Amino acid sequence: MGEFAQRYGPVAVVTGASSGIGRSFATQLAGRGLDVVLVARRRDRLHALAEELRGTYGVHASALPVDLADPAAAGEILDAVASLDVGLLVSNAGFGVKGTFDEGDAGSLSAMLMVNCQAPTQLAHGLAPRLRQRGRGGVLFTSSVEGLVGCPYSAGYSATKAYVNALGEALWAELAPAGVDVLTLCPGATDTEAPRLQGVDPTTLQDLMSPDDVARSALEHLRDGPTHIPSAHYRQLFDTLLAMPRRDALTAMARSMGE
Numbered sequence: 466m467g468e469f470a471q472r473y474g475p476v477a478v479v480t481g482a483s484s485g486i487g488r489s490f491a492t493q494l495a496g497r498g499l500d501v502v503l504v505a506r507r508r509d510r511l512h513a514l515a516e517e518l519r520g521t522y523g524v525h526a527s528a529l530p531v532d533l534a535d536p537a538a539a540g541e542i543l544d545a546v547a548s549l550d551v552g553l554l555v556s557n558a559g560f561g562v563k564g565t566f567d568e569g570d571a572g573s574l575s576a577m578l579m580v581n582c583q584a585p586t587q588l589a590h591g592l593a594p595r596l597r598q599r600g601r602g603g604v605l606f607t608s609s610v611e612g613l614v615g616c617p618y619s620a621g622y623s624a625t626k627a628y629v630n631a632l633g634e635a636l637w638a639e640l641a642p643a644g645v646d647v648l649t650l651c652p653g654a655t656d657t658e659a660p661r662l663q664g665v666d667p668t669t670l671q672d673l674m675s676p677d678d679v680a681r682s683a684l685e686h687l688r689d690g691p692t693h694i695p696s697a698h699y700r701q702l703f704d705t706l707l708a709m710p711r712r713d714a715l716t717a718m719a720r721s722m723g724e
C-alpha cells in the first residue's frame with residue numbers, strides 16, 4: 466500500500482462524485498488504491514462509475530444516491546458509512562446561482578445553503594471525531610476563489626463559499642495536532658457541467674482548468690492546508706483584488722461580472 470493510501474485510506478467518501486471535479490477525485494483516489502463511497506443524486510451515473518472503478522482499479526466502490534438539499538441527507542450518509550474505516554472526506558458537491566441577488570429564486574438559494582454549507586458542516590462534524598481518534602486522515606472541502614471576496618452577481622454562492630473557507634481554515638487548525646489534514650480547495654474556472662448549469666459558456670472563461678487537473682493538484686497538496694488555489698492565474702488575480710481598497714475591488718468586479 467502506498468503512503469497516500471496508508472494516511473488517507475482505506476475508505477474515502479466523495480460527495481458530488483457523479484460529475485466534474487468530484488468524479489475526478491473519486492477516480493484518482495481509486496487509482497491511489499482507496500475504496501470509495503460515491504455520493505450525489507444521479508444514481509445511474511454513480512453506479513456506472515462504481516462499476517468502472519471496481520473493474521479498473523480492483524477497489525471497493527459503492528454508490529450512495531442522496532439529495533444533499535434534504536436536511537436528513539448528512540445523517541443518512543453517516544449511518545451508511547458507520548461501519549467503514551473512513552480516512553478521507555471529500556466534501557465537494559455544490560452548485561451556484563448566478564445573477565442579480567434579488568431576482569434569484571428563494572428556493573434555489575435555500576437549497577444552495579443546504580448543499581454548499583449545511584451538508585459539509587454536518588459531514589465534517591460526524592466524521593471528525595473518528596478521524597481524530599485514528600490520528601491520521603483528511604478532510605478536503607471544495608470551495609471556490611469566489612469565497613475569497615464577496616462576488617457581485619454571485620452573492621449567495623460567493624457567501625456559501627466564504628463560509629466553507631472559514632470552516633475549513635478553522636478545522637485545519639483544530640485537527641492538525643491530531644494528525645488530520647484539512648484542505649480547502651479554491652478552484653477558479655473549471656471545465657465541468659457547473660458553468661453551463663449557471664448559463665455560462667465555459668469557453669468565455671479565463672484560464673479554464675480541467676477537473677482532472679484541479680483534483681490532482683488538490684490531492685498533491687492535501688498536506689499543505691489550510692487553502693489551495695490550483696490555478697496560478699486565479700492566485701494572482703485574487704492577490705491583486707485582495708490588495709486593492711475593498712470598494713474599488715468590488716466596483717471593478719461588479720463591472721466585469723455584470724457585463
Ligand SMILES: NC(=O)c1ccc[n+]([C@@H]2O[C@H](COP(=O)([O-])OP(=O)(O)OC[C@H]3O[C@@H](n4cnc5c(N)ncnc54)[C@H](OP(=O)(O)O)[C@@H]3O)[C@@H](O)[C@H]2O)c1
Nearest residue numbers: 481483484485486505506507533558559609655657658659
Ligand atoms: N466548475 C467551476 O468553475 C468551479 C469553480 C469553483 C468551484 N467549483 C466547485 O466545485 C464543486 C464541484 O462542482 P463541479 O464544477 O465539478 O460541477 P458539476 O460537474 O456540476 O458537479 C457538481 C456535483 O455536485 C453534485 N450535487 C449538486 N447538487 C447536489 C444535491 N442536491 N445533492 C447531491 N449532490 C449534488 C452533482 O451531482 P448530482 O447532480 O448527480 O446530484 C455533481 O456530482 C462545487 O462545490 C463547485 O461549487 C466549481
